[in-house]
Amino acid sequence: MSENTHNVIFFDIGGTLGSPRISPFPYRLEGLDVYPYVLDILRQLRERNSRIGIISNIGDDKPENVTRVLEKCQIYDLFDSDLIIYGAKNSSEIFQFTARQAGHSDTPNQCLFVGEDSHEQSYAIQAGWRVVPHPCLVWDVLNGSHLRYIRITVPSDRSEQGWQQVIKSLPVVPLYVTGDKGNQVYAIATSQAAMRLDDLGFAVDRLGSEDDPLTTEVYLVTAHLDSTAASDRPYDAKNDPAPGADDDASGVAAVLGLAEVIKELNSLNPSKRTIRFVPFNAEEHGLVGSQAYARTQAAIAAPIVGVYQMDMIGYNIEAPRSFEVHVGYAKCDNVQQRSLVLAQRLERLVSVLSPRLEHPQIYTQPDPAEGRSDHASFHQRGYAACITSEDFFVGPDLTSPEAEPNVNYHRKEDNPVLSLWEKPLPESLSELYFWVFGYKFQFLLEKKSSKLD
Ligand SMILES: [Zn+2]
Numbered sequence: 001m002s003e004n005t006h007n008v009i010f011f012d013i014g015g016t017l018g019s020p021r022i023s024p025f026p027y028r029l030e031g032l033d034v035y036p037y038v039l040d041i042l043r044q045l046r047e048r049n050s051r052i053g054i055i056s057n058i059g060d061d062k063p064e065n066v067t068r069v070l071e072k073c074q075i076y077d078l079f080d081s082d083l084i085i086y087g088a089k090n091s092s093e094i095f096q097f098t099a100r101q102a103g104h105s106d107t108p109n110q111c112l113f114v115g116e117d118s119h120e121q122s123y124a125i126q127a128g129w130r131v132v133p134h135p136c137l138v139w140d141v142l143n144g145s146h147l148r149y150i151r152i153t154v155p156s157d158r159s160e161q162g163w164q165q166v167i168k169s170l171p172v173v174p175l176y177v178t179g180d181k182g183n184q185v186y187a188i189a190t191s192q193a194a195m196r197l198d199d200l201g202f203a204v205d206r207l208g209s210e211d212d213p214l215t216t217e218v219y220l221v222t223a224h225l226d227s228t229a230a231s232d233r234p235y236d237a238k239n240d241p242a243p244g245a246d247d248d249a250s251g252v253a254a255v256l257g258l259a260e261v262i263k264e265l266n267s268l269n270p271s272k273r274t275i276r277f278v279p280f281n282a283e284e285h286g287l288v289g290s291q292a293y294a295r296t297q298a299a300i301a302a303p304i305v306g307v308y309q310m311d312m313i314g315y316n317i318e319a320p321r322s323f324e325v326h327v328g329y330a331k332c333d334n335v336q337q338r339s340l341v342l343a344q345r346l347e348r349l350v351s352v353l354s355p356r357l358e359h360p361q362i363y364t365q366p367d368p369a370e371g372r373s374d375h376a377s378f379h380q381r382g383y384a385a386c387i388t389s390e391d392f393f394v395g396p397d398l399t400s401p402e403a404e405p406n407v408n409y410h411r412k413e414d415n416p417v418l419s420l421w422e423k424p425l426p427e428s429l430s431e432l433y434f435w436v437f438g439y440k441f442q443f444l445l446e447k448k449s450s451k452l453d
Pocket residue numbers: 224247248283311312373
C-alpha cells in the first residue's frame with residue numbers, strides 16, 4: 001500500500017462511540033448505545049473525505065458479532081472496512097500495525113487515536129500517533145488546535161443566560177462542575193474553543209501544559225462517613241452509640257487533612273491531575289453512597305483513573321507499623337491488574353518517602369476485603385481502585401507480620417486510640433499521594449522541610 005499524506009482517524013468503541021451493552025459470561029457485545037453527538041461528527045468527517053476506522057479490543061468476542069452490532073446502530077458503513085482493527089491495546093504494537101494498514105508506517109503522526117483511556121493514549125503516542133480523548137475535539141485538532149485542560153468561571157452577570165448551552169456548542173468536554181453557585185467548570189478544550197470562551201466573556205484559566213492528554217485524569221481520595229456498632233448485641237442503630245473513631249473517622253480525617261494541604265500546594269504548584277475528595281455515606285449498609293456515585297460517574301464516562309479509599313487506618317498498638325492495600329477483584333482480571341498498579345505505586349514510594357512505615361501488604365485475589373469497602377463500587381464499574389487499612393487481616397503471605405485487628409471493630413468502644421500510628425500512617429499516605437498525583441518531588445521535599453513538618 002502506498003503512503004499518503006491524509007489524516008486517518010481511528011475511534012475506540014466502548015466509552016468513545018457509545019456505551020456498550022455486554023452479555024453475561026461468556027462476554028459478548030449485545031448492543032451499543034451510540035452517544036448522541038457521534039453520528040454528526042462521523043458524518044462530517046466523511047463529508048470532508050477523511051478516512052475513519054476503528055481500533056478496539058473485543059476480547060473473546062467475534063468480529064462478525066461486533067460488526068453486526070455496529071450495523072444495527074447504523075454506524076458501520078461510515079467506517080472504512082479495511083481500517084477496522086480488533087486487538088488488545090496493551091502496547092504500542094497494535095498502533096504500529098494499524099498505521100501500516102493505513103499506509104502511514106513512515107508517517108504515523110497522520111494517525112489520530114480517539115479514545116478516553118489514558119493508557120491506550122500513551123501507547124498510541126509511543127507509536128508516534130496523535131491522540132484526543134473525546135470525539136467532539138477531533139475536528140479542531142485536525143485543524144491544528146491544541147488540547148488544554150481549563151477552568152471556566154462563569155461571570156456572575158451571565159449566570160442566568162444559558163451559558164451551559166454556549167459551552168455545549170463548543171469543542172469543550174466538561175469534566176465536572178464546582179464553585180459556590182455551580183459556576184465553575186473544569187474541562188478539556190481545544191485552544192480555539194478556549195479563545196472563543198475568552199471572547200464571550202468567560203474567565204478561562206489554562207491549566208497544565210498543552211497537548212498533555214494525561215491531564216484528563218481524575219483521582220479520587222475517599223473514606224466513609226457512617227459507622228456502626230452492630231457487633232454489640234443487641235444493637236439499636238437509632239439510639240446506641242457507634243463512635244467509629246477508627247472505622248472510619250480515621251479515613252475521613254486523612255481525606256480532610258489531605259484536601260487542606262493539597263489546596264495549599266495547588267495554589268503554588270498546580271497538580272497535573274484532577275483530585276477529588278469524596279466521603280461516602282452508608283458504607284456499612286452495603287456501600288450505598290459509593291454505589292450511587294460510581295454509577296453516575298460511569299454514566300458520564302468520567303475519566304477516573306484511580307480511587308484511593310482509606311478505611312480503618314488508625315489502629316496500630318504494637319510494632320511493626322504494618323499496613324495493607326487491597327486490590328482483589330475476582331470478576332475481572334483487568335480491573336484487578338489496573339488496581340494493582342495503584343498499590344504498587346504506593347509500595348515503590350514507601351521506602352523513599354515514608355521510611356517510618358513497613359512495606360504495604362498487597363492483597364490480590366483471593367482478597368478477604370474484596371467487596372467490603374467503597375473501593376468495590378468502583379471495581380464493579382471497571383475503575384481501578386484500592387483500599388488502604390491497618391493490618392486487619394491475616395496474610396497475605398505466611399511470612400507477613402502478625403495481623404493486629406482492631407478489637408473494637410464495629411463496637412461502641414471504637415473510640416480514639418493512642419497508638420504507634422497516631423500520625424505516621426495518615427501522614428505517610430498523604431506524602432505518597434502527593435507524589436502519585438503528580439506534584440514535583442523536589443517541590444515536595446522543599447515544602448516538607450519548611451511548612452509541612
Ligand atoms: Zn469501614
